[in-house]
Amino acid sequence: MNTHGHFDHVGANKALKEATGAKLLIHEGDASLMASAPMQSRAFGMNSASSPQADRYVKHGDVINAGEISLKVLHTPSFFRRHQPAEQGMVFTGDSLFAGSIGRTDLPGGDLMTLLRSIKTNLMTLPTIPRYSAARAVFHDREERRENPFLNRQSGFE
Numbered sequence: 001m002n003t004h005g006h007f008d009h010v011g012a013n014k015a016l017k018e019a020t021g022a023k024l025l026i027h028e029g030d031a032s033l034m035a036s037a038p039m040q041s042r043a044f045g046m047n048s049a050s051s052p053q054a055d056r057y058v059k060h061g062d063v064i065n066a067g068e069i070s071l072k073v074l075h076t077p078s079f080f081r082r083h084q085p086a087e088q089g090m091v092f093t094g095d096s097l098f099a100g101s102i103g104r105t106d107l108p109g110g111d112l113m114t115l116l117r118s119i120k121t122n123l124m125t126l127p128t129i130p131r132y133s134a135a136r137a138v139f140h141d142r143e144e145r146r147e148n149p150f151l152n153r154q155s156g157f158e
């Protein structure tokens with residue numbers, strides 16, 4: 001499951017599919033971005049990363065079940081692992097929310113207000129559970145509300 005189609009997130013898809021036989025899932029809105037991974041990686045001066053096409057497209061609210069794991073798609077884009085009790089869940093925030101920052105919106109397709117609205121609506125309303133971002137392992141929303149300059153009171157986020 002890819003949170004989005006940036007080359008640095010989809011470059012291992014082919015090898016993972018071959019090694020595990022797993023299905024590849026991504027939001028339909030990121031299919032063309034994933035297809036452009038070779039071009040993206042060359043633009044950053046890196047070896048060409050490519051990905052097979054998705055086996056299935058997901059959308060906000062979809063629930064993906066794999067064994068005992070149940071993940072809900074949040075189009076921030078993120079994946080929320082549901083659990084009972086809810087406090088034992090977790091959320092994979094991809095590039096949308098980092099510890100101390102948020103994802104870049106200056107690249108093609110990015111939009112700051114859309115990202116902030118999405119974080120506020122879809123991520124900050126979840127229980128206080130660990131968040132795993134692409135750039136840094138674990139953090140919690142309580143600290144983020146206080147310390148993340150994009151989300152704290154001085155920024156007018158609340």
Ligand SMILES: [Zn+2]
Nearest residue numbers: 004006009095
């Ligand atoms: Zn990214």
